[in-house]
Amino acid sequence: MLDGTGEGGTSADGLCYFNLSDYYRDSVSSSFQPASSAAPGGTISLYNFFSPGGLLSQTHPAYEFRRGQLQMAQAVGQAIEERRHLIVEAGTGTGKTLAYLMPAIRSGKRVIISTGTKNLQEQLFYKDVPFLEKALFPDGNRALSVCYMKGRNNYLCRRKLYELTEQPVLNGLDEIEQYRAIAAWEQTTRTGDRAELADLPEASALWHKLDARADTCTGQKCSSWDKCFITEMRRRALESDIVIVNHHLFFADLGIKQQAEGAPDAGILPDAAVVIFDEAHELEDVAGSYFGISVSAARFEELCRDIENFLQRNHNYTASFSGAIKTLRERSAFFFSLLPEGDSRFAFENRHEFLEENGDEFLAVQQSLVRIASEIENMPSKPEEAFSFARRAQEFHVQLGFVLEHEDPNTVFWIERRRAGREKQHVSLQATPIDVGPVLREALWSKLDTAILTSATLAVGGALDYIRSRLGVDHARNVVLPSHFDYQNQALFYVPPDLPDPRTPQFASKAAERIRKLLEITRGRAFVLFTSYAQMRDIYQRLLGEIEFPMLLQGDAPKSALLEEFRATPHCVLFATSSFWQGVDVQGEQLSCVIIDRLPFAVPSDPVVAARVKAIDSNGGNAFFDYQVPAAVITLKQGFGRLIRSLHDRGLVALLDNRILKKQYGRIFVDSLPNYRRSTDLNVVEQWFGL
Numbered sequence: 296m297l298d299g300t301g302e303g304g305t306s307a308d309g310l311c312y313f314n315l316s317d318y319y320r321d322s323v324s325s326s327f328q329p330a331s332s333a334a335p336g337g338t339i340s341l342y343n344f345f346s347p348g349g350l351l352s353q354t355h356p357a358y359e360f361r362r363g364q365l366q367m368a369q370a371v372g373q374a375i376e377e378r379r380h381l382i383v384e385a386g387t388g389t390g391k392t393l394a395y396l397m398p399a400i401r402s403g404k405r406v407i408i409s410t411g412t413k414n415l416q417e418q419l420f421y422k423d424v425p426f427l428e429k430a431l432f433p434d435g436n437r438a439l440s441v442c443y444m445k446g447r448n449n450y451l452c453r454r455k456l457y458e459l460t461e462q463p464v465l466n467g468l469d470e471i472e473q474y475r476a477i478a479a480w481e482q483t484t485r486t487g488d489r490a491e492l493a494d495l496p497e498a499s500a501l502w503h504k505l506d507a508r509a510d511t512c513t514g515q516k517c518s519s520w521d522k523c524f525i526t527e528m529r530r531r532a533l534e535s536d537i538v539i540v541n542h543h544l545f546f547a548d549l550g551i552k553q554q555a556e557g558a559p560d561a562g563i564l565p566d567a568a569v570v571i572f573d574e575a576h577e578l579e580d581v582a583g584s585y586f587g588i589s590v591s592a593a594r595f596e597e598l599c600r601d602i603e604n605f606l607q608r609n610h611n612y613t614a615s616f617s618g619a620i621k622t623l624r625e626r627s628a629f630f631f632s633l634l635p636e637g638d639s640r641f642a643f644e645n646r647h648e649f650l651e652e653n654g655d656e657f658l659a660v661q662q663s664l665v666r667i668a669s670e671i672e673n674m675p676s677k678p679e680e681a682f683s684f685a686r687r688a689q690e691f692h693v694q695l696g697f698v699l700e701h702e703d704p705n706t707v708f709w710i711e712r713r714r715a716g717r718e719k720q721h722v723s724l725q726a727t728p729i730d731v732g733p734v735l736r737e738a739l740w741s742k743l744d745t746a747i748l749t750s751a752t753l754a755v756g757g758a759l760d761y762i763r764s765r766l767g768v769d770h771a772r773n774v775v776l777p778s779h780f781d782y783q784n785q786a787l788f789y790v791p792p793d794l795p796d797p798r799t800p801q802f803a804s805k806a807a808e809r810i811r812k813l814l815e816i817t818r819g820r821a822f823v824l825f826t827s828y829a830q831m832r833d834i835y836q837r838l839l840g841e842i843e844f845p846m847l848l849q850g851d852a853p854k855s856a857l858l859e860e861f862r863a864t865p866h867c868v869l870f871a872t873s874s875f876w877q878g879v880d881v882q883g884e885q886l887s888c889v890i891i892d893r894l895p896f897a898v899p900s901d902p903v904v905a906a907r908v909k910a911i912d913s914n915g916g917n918a919f920f921d922y923q924v925p926a927a928v929i930t931l932k933q934g935f936g937r938l939i940r941s942l943h944d945r946g947l948v949a950l951l952d953n954r955i956l957k958k959q960y961g962r963i964f965v966d967s968l969p970n971y972r973r974s975t976d977l978n979v980v981e982q983w984f985g986l
């Protein structure tokens with residue numbers, strides 16, 4: 296979204312303390328160019344590194360020759376050499392991080408690696424890169440320079456802290472304590488990353504006032520620019536061979552650079568010849584949100600609060616300003632209260648009628664924004680920070696105008712209402728590109744020498760056409776590598792042929808009964824994954840007291856706590872929805888069964904999904920086969936992918952939706968799944984578990 300916050304999915308939770316050397320290891324070279332322009336590791340061929348008897352076999356304690364890993368490394372090396380794009384599906388167990396890191400390092404070019412999850416970012420930074428460094432430079436006489444970057448909101452803004460120190464405006468004892476801790480830490484920290492503040496609550500309101508978000512940053516005109524943590528991070532990234540980010544930060548940065556039209560200090564990521572997107576199956580969603588617009592009542596309130604605080608600090612809170620802020624606050628709150636009612640996410644189809652009816656209220660908000668911006672501009676001898684507020688007010692003006700008045704056949708306009716506490720509701724107006732392909736083609740693929748897109752789940756029916764067309768990656772080489780796992784002997788895929796259609800009311804009771812039987816056979820040790828919260832709660836309630844194993848329910852505790860408990864509790868069963876379908880790794884017997892309730896088709900009434908379906912159909916395509924089935928295939932592969940995480944894992948994947956057997960499209964799902972052993976017979980499931 297063009298909200299300019301640069302907020303990413305990398306939250307600060309769960310990280311232990313680490314110092315600067317943990318973030319960034321200086322190479323022996325301190326030149327502006329990436330230190331490895333001399334191509335460390337360039338002397339060893341990929342074959343000699345990955346093959347039996349090669350360097351990897353001599354240095355990795357659990358080495359096995361993985362043909363797919365070598366093939367992937369060679370494909371990545373070739374793509375970098377030929378300056379072309381590559382899409383590669385590499386199943387779990389391929390060892391794909393080493394397969395792209397090694398040719399990336401050999402190339403001597405600066406490489407940005409963007410991941411979907413914090414776990415993978417950390418694996419790359421703390422495990423894979425240090426391992427390669429040790430393997431390539433056993434004498435310790437060289438080092439790879441690598442920089443790990445999070446979203447800007449993870450870092451402290453020194454200017455804001457100093458201003459708060461001069462004019463403390465703190466709410467309550469908690470904030471006073473947090474302020475003291477942050478102020479003391481600022482004296483010693485070398486990174487400014489809040490992850491070092493283990494005791495700072497995740498939802499600290501004070502931190503939100505002090506973080507280094509882009510929309511409150513005054514850039515080079517800031518008096519703390521030279522010692523700013525963001526400036527320092529940008530400098531480090533410029534000197535790095537490898538820059539590790541997540542998709543949210545990558546696209547937030549790209550959005551900022553586009554808005555700034557190439558201004559030299561825009562964005563924090565350096566240019567790179569090669570960008571590797573791991574977990575690339577998430578790109579469409581993330582890019583869609585960052586190339587879209589979101590305007591909410593909460594953002595208006597935040598702007599009002601920020602301006603008030605600023606004026607109070609600067610003793611400029613005049614009657615005229617107070618009136619302007621009051622008007623903006625009241626008018627925006629009233630305007631958002633007029634938006635149509637609806638459930639969670641719904642299309643804003645009647646924008647014209649809405650504007651006809653409420654045009655005066657819309658114009659009143661726009662005028663209030665203009666008034667605020669001009670009040671700020673007319674301030675005598677104003678500090679630099681004032682300009683960022685005027686800029687924000689102008690941005691809001693443009694964005695609100697866009698979501699209400701703009702006509703664009705490639706944009707879907709919709710409203711989101713989210714519950715926040717018992718009484719409160721967050722309301723936002725959204726504009727999302729229907730097809731991100733053309734946007735990415737123009738803003739990204741055409742500008743990069745090499746983009747590598749990889750994931751364990753990109754192919755549908757063995758081909759990569761779906762992901763290529765959704766993301767607009769033309770002229771890419773496509774590679775689908777077989778998995779390293781022996782799925783025939785490691786996993787049994789069970790579908791009950793006798794259960795009713797999951798869209799019928801009879802399904803829930805029969806499904807609950809079958810889950811009970813399956814859990815008895817597997818002795819618990821299972822994830823039961825659902826496509827909706829309602830179904831999850833319903834079946835959980837039906838099974839409560841009916842099975843003898845400990846049961847966990849998503850929502851009863853944070854995700855990380857549930858996972859920890861699952862790992863620590865013998866025979867545990869976890870009931871969960873979408874957030875557990877991917878990025879969750881439980882190895883060993885503790886997870887021996889993954890049950891999925893139904894084929895994970897996206898909700899067709901979702902405004903973004905509905906707009907995409909309509910656009911494909913009206914362009915002569917078949918949205919069901921071109922979009923809905925492939926998207927569901929990838930989600931199903933993700934869900935089942937939780938089971939087999941290592942060569943030693945063994946177990947059952949069960950799908951309670953037998954449309955996969957009965958409908959014509961079911962074949963596409965079956966052909967896209969790994970080569971599991973298959974059965975529709977419960978006796979076979981029992982035999983599989985030795986009963």
Ligand code: SF4
Binds near residue numbers: 455514523
């Ligand atoms: S440059 Fe921006 S982020 Fe850094 S201290 Fe100044 S205002 Fe804060």
